[in-house]
Amino acid sequence: MDDMLDAIIDAIIHDRPTAEQNAKMEALDRQMIELQTCADRQCRKVIKPDMEFSGPVKLWHERVQAYKALIRWKTGNSCNSSNIIRTALR
Numbered sequence: 001m002d003d004m005l006d007a008i009i010d011a012i013i014h015d016r017p018t019a020e021q022n023a024k025m026e027a028l029d030r031q032m033i034e035l036q037t038c039a040d041r042q043c044r045k046v047i048k049p050d051m052e053f054s055g056p057v058k059l060w061h062e063r064v065q066a067y068k069a070l071i072r073w074k075t076g077n078s079c080n081s082s083n084i085i086r087t088a089l090r
Contacts, residue, residue, distance in 0.1 A: 001028065001031065001032060001035075004024075004028060005025070005028055008021055008024050008025055008028070062087075062090075065087070066084075066087045066088045066090075069083075069084040069087060069088070070084060070088055072084075
């Protein structure tokens with residue numbers, strides 16, 4: 001693909017491609033898009049495992065979020081009190 005594109009670019013004179021050269025570049029562009037979409041569907045998704053510290057960090061982060069939500073609820077700035085209570089109990 002790169003070689004074909006380089007050949008078309010080398011054939012262009014004074015930065016003004018002809019209609020035929022434009023059509024060739026558009027065809028190459030469509031082919032590249034098709035190849036990329038095909039490759040995206042076949043790619044393996046990388047899922048990272050939990051690291052050693054992620055459990056305790058997650059626990060404390062959730063606790064801080066729950067405490068902040070309780071404070072917002074008590075001051076009257078809450079959105080959904082049932083979610084806040086459920087999170088705090090958890």
